[in-house]
Amino acid sequence: MKAIVQDRFGPPDTLRLADVDRPEPADGQVLVRVHAAAVNPYDWHMLRGDPYAARLLGGIGLTRPKQRVAGIDAAGEVAAVGPGVPGLSPGDAVLGFCPGAFAEYAVTTPDLLVPKPESLTFEQAAAVPMAAVTALRGISTVGRVRAGQRVLVNGAGGGVGTFAVQVAVSLGAEVTGVCGADKAGLVRSLGAAYVVDHAREDWTDGRRRHDVILDNVGNLPPSRVRRALTPAGTLVANGGGTPGRVFGAIGGMLRVVALNVVVRQRLAVIVPSAPSGPTREDLTAVSELVASGRLTPVIGRTLPLKDAAEAVRHVERGHALGKTVLAVR
Incomplete structure (x- = not known):
């Protein structure tokens, strides 16, 4: 599958498009076919290993990125579920936190996913989680x-x-x-x-x-x-x-x-949301606000997956309008 990978800490130019093996869901995991992924300040912090103090906490990695495939916010369809995952089936449209979201497929856990509101495109849905x-x-x-x-x-x-x-x-x-x-x-x-x-x-x-x-x-x-x-x-x-x-x-x-x-x-x-922080309750709450029409994602820029480095650079400059999204499919 195609994925955006990073082998070392550094600026956005360290990101590159590569062919990698498709992950498979283990017990209690879900494989998501990613249709769109959003870019967050969280992503450039992970990319640069910034701040240095965070590397000692274990979430970023000490000398190299802990997560080789970049990204966290995704929307797509369930491709497969591992043993012990009730309530989700292949083909279900979902949004949520998927470590390694800048790829055609990503593995996550069911507590970090909620159904995609029908009113949203996959690009809009990817803009929601974090x-x-x-x-x-x-x-x-x-x-x-x-x-x-x-x-x-x-x-x-x-x-x-x-x-x-x-x-x-x-x-x-x-x-x-x-x-x-x-x-x-x-x-x-x-x-x-x-x-x-x-x-x-x-x-x-x-x-x-x-x-x-x-x-x-x-x-x-x-x-x-x-x-x-x-x-x-x-x-x-x-x-x-x-x-x-x-x-x-x-x-x-x-x-x-x-x-x-x-x-x-x-x-x-408030510590910005990351995989260790949000709960299904958080995601459900914002999804309900979207479904009710009280919350509408604002997307300022959409780029193809291959342009992930430019998307991260755009967000890092600090003046992006709304959300910046990668169209994966």
Whole structure:
């Protein structure tokens, strides 16, 4: 089968298209024929082995990538099931977390898959898992957003941000989206009451305060972001950091946790979803929001599988509109 492989840590150019053996499902596993796969910041962190501290935790690999075939978000059809897998049959359309998703086939476990909503194409479905689950956690689980609250989403035009705006709106919040001027129209169309162009306005000047801020960018110190919070507001930090740093986003998150001890406002972090983090409950929740029409994936760019390096490079630059997706089939 065709797959995008990486044999060493490095920039996107280390990714290459290769012929590899098709995996087979073992006990309790599912083989998915991948129709589409989405690109996430998670993927370029895995690609670069960034931050270095994460290599010691075992999920990335110490000296070389632990997962040779790249990718994690996928949508496709069940090709085969191993022994001990009830409820799934060949031909079922699914979406979820499939380690090695940048390939024609990938093996995963049934708890990381849910049925694909009929209203979605495979490309749209692939855009859902990591970004939508992260948005739901940031807004609902960690942010505890309630109807009538003021919510600000920094990075509102990106993968997590476009979902986060919609989740907050669905909960009855008044949403302000921070993004570039080129994404303002899209963010308004998702339900944001206000849109701030970060290049022209300082949303941290304190003139407008919010009950909850979801910061998907992490380029400003928490002490500055707090100026845009109400006295008892909540800041939810989602990642940040740059490639090649020793601690990267981990360092920024630790600073938020430490500051939370000494301030009145509530400062919290959300670790972006990865195979070890999400549950079937998370995936089911976002799938139900999609099926109900309250959540719509935004795809800014679709590329063929062979162009995976360019897709990852595009996401790594940090200005992608919505989700970037690889068409595999």
